[in-house]
Amino acid sequence: MSLETDSSDAQSIEYLYLEMDTPLPIPSDIAAPSILNPGPQPECPDLKKYTSxxxxxxxxxxxxxxxxxxxxxxxxxxxxxxxxxxxxxxxxxxxxxxxxxxxxxxxxxxxxxxxxxxxxxxxxxxxxxxxxxxxxxxxxxxxxxxxxxxxxxxxxxxxxxxxxxxxxxxxxxxxxxxxxxxxxxxxxxxxxxxxxxxxxxxxxxxxxxxxxxxxxxxxxxxxxxxxxxxxxxxxxxxxxxRGSVLLSRKARALNKYYEEREKTGYFGVIMSMDEKGESRIIKRIRWRVKSDEERDSxxxxxxxxxxxxxxxxxxxxxxxxxxxxxxxxxxxxxxxxxxxxxxxxxxxxxxxxxxxxxxxxxxxxxxxxxxxxxxxxxxxxxxxxxxxxxxxxxxxxxxxxxxxxxxxxxxxxxxxxxxxxxxxxxxxxxxxxxxxxxxxxxxxxxxxxxxxxxxxxxxxxxxxxxxxxxxxxxxxxxxxxxxxxxxxxxxxxxxxxxxxxxxxxxxxxxxxxxxxxxxxxxxxxxxxx
Structure with missing residues (x-):
């Protein structure tokens, strides 16, 4: 289930809900055309500590x-x-x-x-x-x-x-x-x-x-x-x-990783457009956690x-x-x-x-x-x-x-x-x-x-x-x-x-x-x- 905040252009960020068993998309290795000299890609964070x-x-x-x-x-x-x-x-x-x-x-x-x-x-x-x-x-x-x-x-x-x-x-x-x-x-x-x-x-x-x-x-x-x-x-x-706290930390770690990638010139992750995975597209995404949004003050x-x-x-x-x-x-x-x-x-x-x-x-x-x-x-x-x-x-x-x-x-x-x-x-x-x-x-x-x-x-x-x-x-x-x-x-x-x-x-x-x-x-x- 996704929640889009801006779809006016191809580079808008799409917000998705993260669960413990959500399969994570593969980051794109293609640098943005406007970046002439992209820097080295940052390392993916260790997500094992966020395991359920x-x-x-x-x-x-x-x-x-x-x-x-x-x-x-x-x-x-x-x-x-x-x-x-x-x-x-x-x-x-x-x-x-x-x-x-x-x-x-x-x-x-x-x-x-x-x-x-x-x-x-x-x-x-x-x-x-x-x-x-x-x-x-x-x-x-x-x-x-x-x-x-x-x-x-x-x-x-x-x-x-x-x-x-x-x-x-x-x-x-x-x-x-x-x-x-x-x-x-x-x-x-x-x-x-x-x-x-x-x-x-x-x-x-x-x-x-x-x-x-x-x-x-x-x-x-x-x-x-x-x-x-x-x-x-x-x-x-x-x-x-506490699972909800670990999930929130996992979402923050992934979002920080995506932001660091974009600073070095690498935008988006590879997302499947159909169930078979035959059609794919590169999207800029960020993760959200439902429990964070539903939580009261x-x-x-x-x-x-x-x-x-x-x-x-x-x-x-x-x-x-x-x-x-x-x-x-x-x-x-x-x-x-x-x-x-x-x-x-x-x-x-x-x-x-x-x-x-x-x-x-x-x-x-x-x-x-x-x-x-x-x-x-x-x-x-x-x-x-x-x-x-x-x-x-x-x-x-x-x-x-x-x-x-x-x-x-x-x-x-x-x-x-x-x-x-x-x-x-x-x-x-x-x-x-x-x-x-x-x-x-x-x-x-x-x-x-x-x-x-x-x-x-x-x-x-x-x-x-x-x-x-x-x-x-x-x-x-x-x-x-x-x-x-x-x-x-x-x-x-x-x-x-x-x-x-x-x-x-x-x-x-x-x-x-x-x-x-x-x-x-x-x-x-x-x-x-």
């Missing part, structure tokens, strides 16, 4: 996935690293434990809000600059956390830490979508989700050792060193993955990025209930920062380091959940049931997600001091496997259902997930002390059990529900045509 990320070699994709999942683990690590230092810092700054938990609440607020503003920038400038800038801010905020002398300073630094680390969680899903087609996305997405939960569990485990043997400040300094190393790795090895993009997720949350039942399900599961994950510490320190008389070791159950659960989710995709492929509709993504979650409420009941009713400590610890791992399956199911289902609106749908659940996750640590001790350990866990387990109905409803009625959805039905009609 979908066509990258498997090794290249694996390296990018490994880097992305590593920084996701670092972001997850940031959530709970403050826990082991609670006793020392509450006494030092004269604050209550509930007030101290505000540092995770403000971290989650920054984590929830930042992606809605950062996403439009990634559409224009690509993901790599956002990753590098976030890495620098992440290191700076961690140093600020470790160096602060007041609780107010810690809160400010934690907000910026949440903003910076949000990139390493929310945008990693986008990176995976950039380089893998939907049918090949389950394994890298499983690794991504597993990394987030693994980092969350690893944080109290490592931080408790540092707190006990060195200093609370080195909890943040050691994290800053690791973050700094990965920021350097991102700068050196992380490549741009930055201010409009930011406003849409903020408005649309909440609009979908309130008008799309699928988005609302999946966001509620994901938010509750994430809140349970963050609630464990307080509940594990409370139960194991009071009923089993664990010290800080021993309590931190219990969080290894989250790491083990994340690993087992990741392996299970990868295996279910392999089995689905083997038996010919691999992704055909969004609902087929839910088979695994319908069963495995029940492990979250099961783990909560298990944890609460085995929390007595007479029960061996390993029993509730195993319950934590069980609940983690369920949380991982929920996270994966929500992300994959929303991506498959809403396509180009998927980022807004995922942003809605991400906002709810992190906001509720930030609130639960504030009420953990109050709830568990007032209701009792079994009672509080049973209440949460009951809510979790009720929410496990969400994937079952969509499994049986998802097609009808999507047909009534304004966004999903419009996209379905567009895909059919």
């Amino acid at each position: 990320p979908f066509a990258w070699a498997k090794s290249r994709k694996s390296m990018m996935t490994a880097t992305a999942c590593s920084v996701t683990a670092l972001a997850g690590y940031a959530a709970g690293e403050m826990g082991p230092a609670a006793a020392e810092l509450t006494e030092k700054w004269g604050i209550s434990n509930v007030v101290y938990q505000l540092n995770i609440t403000l971290f989650c607020i920054g984590f929830a809000a930042a992606p809605m503003v950062l996403a439009p920038f990634s559409e224009i400038n690509g993901r790599r600059p956002i990753f590098i800038a976030s890495g620098i801010l992440f290191v700076a905020s961690l140093v600020g956390c470790g160096g602060t002398g007041s609780f107010a300073g810690l809160l400010v630094a934690r907000v910026f830490e949440g903003i910076a680390s949000s990139t390493f969680s929310t945008m990693v899903g986008g990176v995976i979508s950039d380089i893998y087609h939907a049918d090949d996305r389950n394994t890298p997405m499983s690794l991504f989700a597993g990394s987030a939960l693994f980092g969350t569990g690893l944080s109290p485990l490592i931080s408790s050792i540092i707190q006990t043997r060195i200093s609370w400040r080195w909890i943040y300094y050691s994290h800053a060193i690791a973050a700094g190393i990965f920021t350097v790795i991102i700068y050196l090895f992380f490549e741009e993955t 930055l201010a409009m993009m930011i406003s849409i990025s903020v408005y649309r997720p909440f609009h979908m949350l309130l008008t799309e039942p699928v988005v609302f209930f999946f966001s509620l399900w994901a938010a509750f599961s994430w809140a349970i994950l963050y609630l464990q920062f307080g509940s594990i510490t409370l139960i194991f320190s009071t009923n089993h008389h664990f010290d800080t380091e021993e309590t931190g070791a219990v969080f290894a159950a989250i790491c083990v659960g994340a690993i087992l959940g990741t392996v299970l989710s990868i295996c279910q995709d392999i089995l689905a492929f083997r038996f010919g049931t691999r992704v055909r509709t969004p609902e087929t993504r839910l088979h695994f979650a319908c069963v495995i997600s029940t492990l979250m409420p099961a783990g909560l009941f298990w944890f609460g009713w085995t929390s007595y001091s007479s029960t061996p400590w390993i029993v509730p610890t195993l319950a934590v791992g069980c609940a983690t496997i369920g949380i991982l399956s929920i996270y994966l199911a929500v992300f994959n289902y929303l991506a498959d259902t809403y396509h180009r609106y998927a980022s807004s749908a995922i942003a809605a659940q991400s906002f709810c997930r992190n906001m509720l996750g930030g609130v639960f640590p504030l009420v953990t001790q109050i709830m568990f002390k007032n209701l009792g350990y079994p009672g509080a866990s049973s209440l949460l387990g009951g809510i979790g059990a009720a929410l496990t109905l969400v994937p079952w409803v969509l499994l049986f009625f998802g097609t009808r529900i999507r047909a009534k959805s304004k966004f999903a039905s419009q996209l379905s009609k567009q895909l059919e045509h």
Whole structure:
């Protein structure tokens, strides 16, 4: 498809739309008649770096996935690293434990809000600059956390830490979508989700050792060193993955090449006039990219990025209930920062380091959940049931997600001091496997259902997930002390059990529900045509 701006003479420039698979015409070697002494032709730019990320070699994709999942683990690590230092810092700054938990609440607020503003920038400038800038801010905020002398300073630094680390969680899903087609996305997405939960569990485990043997400040300094190393790795090895940005850069490189050729006296490229290529003509062309022309202003993009997720949350039942399900599961994950510490320190008389070791159950659960989710995709492929509709993504979650409420009941009713400590610890791992399956199911289902609106749908659940996750640590001790350990866990387990109905409803009625959805039905009609 072409767009001509001036056809008054043979030397007018014709503007064509460039796609990733557009065959490039051969430049003409004939100099313009008016040029008596044409200069040497400039070299054609290396276009390999603009290759579609979908066509990258498997090794290249694996390296990018490994880097992305590593920084996701670092972001997850940031959530709970403050826990082991609670006793020392509450006494030092004269604050209550509930007030101290505000540092995770403000971290989650920054984590929830930042992606809605950062996403439009990634559409224009690509993901790599956002990753590098976030890495620098992440290191700076961690140093600020470790160096602060007041609780107010810690809160400010934690907000910026949440903003910076949000990139390493929310945008990693986008990176995976950039380089893998939907049918090949389950394994890298499983690794991504597993990394987030693994980092969350690893944080109290490592931080408790540092707190006990060195200093609370080195909890943040050691994290800053690791973050700094990965920021350097991102700068050196992380490549741009957003296809539209690569296509725009490719168009600019080609247009600059054509302009340099014309300065030396060589005009035009050889274009075919028919399908067989028997008739050819020399034309002066320039490339355009549709996504650049269709893109709104930055201010409009930011406003849409903020408005649309909440609009979908309130008008799309699928988005609302999946966001509620994901938010509750994430809140349970963050609630464990307080509940594990409370139960194991009071009923089993664990010290800080021993309590931190219990969080290894989250790491083990994340690993087992990741392996299970990868295996279910392999089995689905083997038996010919691999992704055909969004609902087929839910088979695994319908069963495995029940492990979250099961783990909560298990944890609460085995929390007595007479029960061996390993029993509730195993319950934590069980609940983690369920949380991982929920996270994966929500992300994959929303991506498959809403396509180009998927980022807004995922942003809605991400906002709810992190906001509720930030609130639960504030009420953990109050709830568990007032209701009792079994009672509080049973209440949460009951809510979790009720929410496990969400994937079952969509499994049986998802097609009808999507047909009534304004966004999903419009996209379905567009895909059919």
